[in-house]
Amino acid sequence: MLAQIVQMVSRSSAEQGSDSARSADVGSQLAFVPAVVLVAAITFSLWLLIGPHPAFTYALVNAVAGAYHRLSLCLGLATPMSIMVAVGRGASMGVLSRTPSRSKSR
Numbered sequence: 001m002l003a004q005i006v007q008m009v010s011r012s013s014a015e016q017g018s019d020s021a022r023s024a025d026v027g028s029q030l031a032f033v034p035a036v037v038l039v040a041a042i043t044f045s046l047w048l049l050i051g052p053h054p055a056f057t058y059a060l061v062n063a064v065a066g067a068y069h070r071l072s073l074c075l076g077l078a079t080p081m082s083i084m085v086a087v088g089r090g091a092s093m094g095v096l097s098r099t100p101s102r103s104k105s106r
Helices: 002-030 032-050 055-092
Strands: none
């Protein structure tokens, strides 16, 4: 029974680790944050130049809204990593989790 539990935890950690690593690799390859900052700067500049009055207000609101929307997608990268850390710390404290990423709220 103990061997089966250890095997389930190992398998779960291996599956989750590969997903987390894959997500982090994709994010780092795209240089996501600099691209978002660049798009926000372009958005701000365009709204400032051709936006309606008050142009600065519209430029600021649209640049911040666009950056917030895009950066919130980073949660998709941060969530798997935090789950892996939690599962690892829980396992070191004797807490076992069968499928950490497939929890369902009711």
